[in-house]
Amino acid sequence: MAITGSELVAQALQRQGVDTFFFLMGAPMLGAEKACINSGMRGIDVRHEQAAAMMANAYARVSNKAGVCMACSGPGTINLGTGMAHALVDCAPVVALGGSSPWNEWGTGAFQEIDQVAIMKPLTKWAERVYETRRIPELIDLAFRNAWSGKPGPVYLDLPGDVLFASIDESTVVWPRVDGPARARPAAEPTAIESAVALLAAAKRPVVISGSGVIWSQAGDELKHWLETTGMPLYTTPQGRGVIPEDHPLSFPNARSSALKEADVVLVVGTRLNYVFGHLRPPRFNADAKIIRIDIDPGEMAASQRIDVPLVGDVQTVLKQLTVTAKDRVRASGYGEWRERLRKTNTEKAAAAEKELSNNETPIHPLRLCKEIRDFLKRDAILSVDGQEILNYGRQTIPTHVLGHRLNSGVFGTMGVGLPFGLGAKVAKPDAQVVVLHGDGSLGMNGLELDTAVRHNIPVLVVVSLNGGWTGDPKKEKPGRDLGYTRYDRVAAALGCHSEYVEKPEDIRPALERAQRAVDAGQPALVNVVTDYRARATTVKFSASST
Numbered sequence: 304m305a306i307t308g309s310e311l312v313a314q315a316l317q318r319q320g321v322d323t324f325f326f327l328m329g330a331p332m333l334g335a336e337k338a339c340i341n342s343g344m345r346g347i348d349v350r351h352e353q354a355a356a357m358m359a360n361a362y363a364r365v366s367n368k369a370g371v372c373m374a375c376s377g378p379g380t381i382n383l384g385t386g387m388a389h390a391l392v393d394c395a396p397v398v399a400l401g402g403s404s405p406w407n408e409w410g411t412g413a414f415q416e417i418d419q420v421a422i423m424k425p426l427t428k429w430a431e432r433v434y435e436t437r438r439i440p441e442l443i444d445l446a447f448r449n450a451w452s453g454k455p456g457p458v459y460l461d462l463p464g465d466v467l468f469a470s471i472d473e474s475t476v477v478w479p480r481v482d483g484p485a486r487a488r489p490a491a492e493p494t495a496i497e498s499a500v501a502l503l504a505a506a507k508r509p510v511v512i513s514g515s516g517v518i519w520s521q522a523g524d525e526l527k528h529w530l531e532t533t534g535m536p537l538y539t540t541p542q543g544r545g546v547i548p549e550d551h552p553l554s555f556p557n558a559r560s561s562a563l564k565e566a567d568v569v570l571v572v573g574t575r576l577n578y579v580f581g582h583l584r585p586p587r588f589n590a591d592a593k594i595i596r597i598d599i600d601p602g603e604m605a606a607s608q609r610i611d612v613p614l615v616g617d618v619q620t621v622l623k624q625l626t627v628t629a630k631d632r633v634r635a636s637g638y639g640e641w642r643e644r645l646r647k648t649n650t651e652k653a654a655a656a657e658k659e660l661s662n663n664e665t666p667i668h669p670l671r672l673c674k675e676i677r678d679f680l681k682r683d684a685i686l687s688v689d690g691q692e693i694l695n696y697g698r699q700t701i702p703t704h705v706l707g708h709r710l711n712s713g714v715f716g717t718m719g720v721g722l723p724f725g726l727g728a729k730v731a732k733p734d735a736q737v738v739v740l741h742g743d744g745s746l747g748m749n750g751l752e753l754d755t756a757v758r759h760n761i762p763v764l765v766v767v768s769l770n771g772g773w774t775g776d777p778k779k780e781k782p783g784r785d786l787g788y789t790r791y792d793r794v795a796a797a798l799g800c801h802s803e804y805v806e807k808p809e810d811i812r813p814a815l816e817r818a819q820r821a822v823d824a825g826q827p828a829l830v831n832v833v834t835d836y837r838a839r840a841t842t843v844k845f846s847a848s849s850t
């Protein structure tokens with residue numbers, strides 16, 4: 304029986320368990336995209352390819368399945384690049400399929416001819432091209448295996464037009480055995496586990512810091528058990544939030560600076576030691592603190608500027624090892640005084656912060672907007688935040704109680720992710736409340752994906768902090784900052800969304816409630832809130848420069 308390369312793509316993806324993909328139509332991928340949809344997959348076509356890659360990223364993070372995106376040749380595939388680079392830095396398993404010029408015309412100046420594999424290699428952990436139609440399933444399987452192997456990440460597979468269009472005898476096809484995501488679960492060396500437990504048993508002021516590796520390893524339950532058994536305080540990266548609810552007795556967010564400065568042992572679980580945690584350098588961290596690190600990637604250990612005990616292995620597996628070895632040796636009772644100190648600091652600062660959040664001034668302070676959203680969100684809501692000031696204010700004030708339910712511009716600082724992330728998350732968990740908190744600048748990058756939300760019935764609630772530009776600018780001195788106070792609510796209404804416009808603090812909550820009712824009825828909604836252009840978020844300075 305004859306089968307085309309495009310049909311092989313659909314069958315291979317089905318065997319990988321793919322039920323959804325994000326794409327922008329175009330040759331030579333049209334046949335493959337149609338075959339995928341005809342086979343029962345949900346194809347969500349977007350307005351810009353970078354949004355497809357970003358949606359696939361959020362879909363992967365929320366579902367813990369690989370996200371899949373597709374694009375046409377040349378500029379289409381290149382447009383995936385920003386989203387793929389973000390996924391690389393986020394360690395998100397995104398599988399991108401890009402059509403390309405016919406291989407048998409390579410070097411002749413074919414339509415949209417460019418070396419897409421060469422472009423994608425620095426943006427992904429693996430990039431390859433299919434040269435023979437019969438090997439499409441084999442290479443797609445290899446792509447998924449590379450996306451999940453070791454530290455997860457994005458991969459790219461190039462599909463030349465002649466490879467896709469060819470019709471071959473199905474008996475010649477290489478069909479790999481597919482067993483689901485190839486997630487290795489290596490254990491750490493027992494001697495290293497013993498060394499780590501010895502340090503923790505002697506500690507007086509330990510802290511745990513964790514990140515997205517806990518999500519990809521599906522180790523949330525193991526980390527929560529470890530924390531509650533040992534009584535250690537937890538601090539996370541912005542996107543690793545929700546391992547425990549942020550009102551949990553072991554969560555002291557307002558005492559973060561004190562905890563990190565005073566900790567004598569730091570257990571790092573599934574996160575990189577980059578600028579987000581100041582590379583664990585003093586004065587942000589105690590210069591004498593002992594560092595224990597769990598990571599599946601040996602290269603991360605080699606890159607550590609500070610480390611005393613490296614535990615190379617899968618987060619879930621290593622946490623189980625630690626729990627067994629630490630039994631009766633690392634006890635919560637030993638850290639009671641430490642927790643009480645952090646609790647007191649946390650409570651005092653929380654009371655002071657609440658006064659700032661209740662600001663009644665007009666124009667609306669972004670902190671007041673954050674308070675209204677905080678009080679409005681369901682405990683298990685998924686929140687996607689994107690922007691400059693509003694990103695920083697939101698990080699400080701809006702908690703997350705479920706692992707994987709916090710999305711933002713991440714370590715790479717990518718602007719424009721907010722709405723695509725929200726849509727990808729809603730597709731992954733259609734019954735969840737999904738709220739996107741956007742700056743007006745970042746909304747402009749992928750704001751037309753509101754059209755995608757309407758066309759594909761993806762009801763999310765978008766809230767815009769409309770401060771008239773890219774960043775807070777009290778002195779009006781930043782070049783290119785001003786964007787004007789655009790009525791994004793009217794744009795949203797024209798696209799078919801429910802829309803609201805708010806200028807007074809007391810009107811925020813009623814507008815959110817009306818918008819949520821529309822969302823619950825299946826209509827995407829946007830609430831456009833005018834905020835103070837003078838407001839500049841103050842937070843820990845992560846890097847040497849800022850916008």
